[in-house]
Amino acid sequence: MTRPDRNGPKTGWPILLFFLSAFLYSACKPVPAGGTLERIRKADEIRVGYANEAPFAFMDPASGRFTGEAPEIARHVISKLGVQNIRGVLTEFSSLIPGLKAGRFDLIAAGMYVTPQRCREVDFSDPTYRVGEAFIVARGNPLGLHGYEDVAGQSTARLGLVAGTIELQYADAVGIPKDRIRLFPDVPSALAGVRAxxxxxxxxxxLTVQDMLKKAGDPNLERADPFHQPQVEGTPVFGYGAFAFRKGDAAFREIFNTELTRFLGTEAHRAAVRPFGFSSDELPRGMTAEQLCQPS
Known part of the structure; x- marks a missing residue:
């Protein structure tokens, strides 16, 4: 009797290698750059990730409309791309980039700041606004907190921030200890933290602070005034917000950015964002995503 080969029949290896090669080619083959754009055009709908933070992107409880600075700009831009419908996908801020990368939505429209760290994970449009920072404090501002440096300098001061936001980097830059920083999943819970x-x-x-105080209508809360902007290497820093795209969606990002550039600064743009507290003062002043993505 012939002893079976311990490695199995040799005639099966060519077939196995053929299917293995075909699988690897399929797995490694790049997704067509125009895939997302083609799909949303076919569906006549784009799915947009947001974190329910007014005035940037939120669901208006009175009208049920997904609105804010970013959604209203996105509506104009995608209409120029032949897409009429926009569907908001509510997500905690810290989960927006993971959700985009996982394909839960096609675009982040949440007023997300462009930073070199985020640029390593996603691609950004050019910014749509520039804005500074602010604090909400108890009435009378008992500890006299007028900036991040003031919090760092007072051992009993605790700072509340929304998880995943750029403010955590500002706090770290000025030396606020991590045990005096409280992270909240969203804006409403953060405001409740101040109240409590x-x-x-x-x-x-x-802009967020202004909107929160207006909606809260709480006489026991106020905006810290004056306020000293956080500084990096002696220069006050400002945040620049933009739309975020998956890496590999270069064609979609490019055509979106082209229409966005045409729209920003026009009277139609100003009218669209004026209800949310944005004015000419918040225009990005020629700043680009390429500049903002450069390591500092």
Missing amino acids: GRVEALGGTG
């Missing part, structure tokens, strides 16, 4: 006395100050963009 769990933090002495809540950091956010000036």
Whole structure:
């Protein structure tokens, strides 16, 4: 009797190698750059990730409309691309980039700041606005907190921030200890933290703080005034917000950015964002994503 070969029949190897090669080619073959654009045009709908942070992107409870600075700009741009419908996908801010990369939505429209760290994970459009920082504090600002440096300098001061936002980098840059930083999943819970006395100050963009206080209507809360912008190497820093795209969606990003550039600064753009507190003062002043993605 012939002893079976311990490695199995030799005649099966060519077939196995053929299917293995075919699988590897299929797995490694790049996705066509125009894939997302073609798909949303065919569906006549784009899925947009947002974190329910007014005035950048939120669901208006009165009208049920997905709105804010970023969604209204996106509506104009995608209409120029032949897409009429926009569907918001609510996500915690810290999960926006993972959600985009996982394909839960096609675009992030949340007023997300462009930073070199984020540029390593996603691609950005050119920015749509520039804005500074602000604090919400208890009435009378008991600890006299007028900037991130003030929080760092007072051992009893605790700072509230929304998880995943750029403000955490500002806090780290000025030396606020991590054990005096409280992270919240979203804006409403962060505001509740100030009310409950769990933090002495809540950091956010000036526009976010302005909107939060207006909607809260709470006489026991106020905006820290004056406010000193955080500084990096002696220069006050400002945040620049933009739309985010998956790496590999270069064609979609390019055509979106072209229409966006045509729109920014026009009277139609100003009218679209004016209801959310944006004015000519918040225009990005020629700043580009390429500049903002450069390591500092």
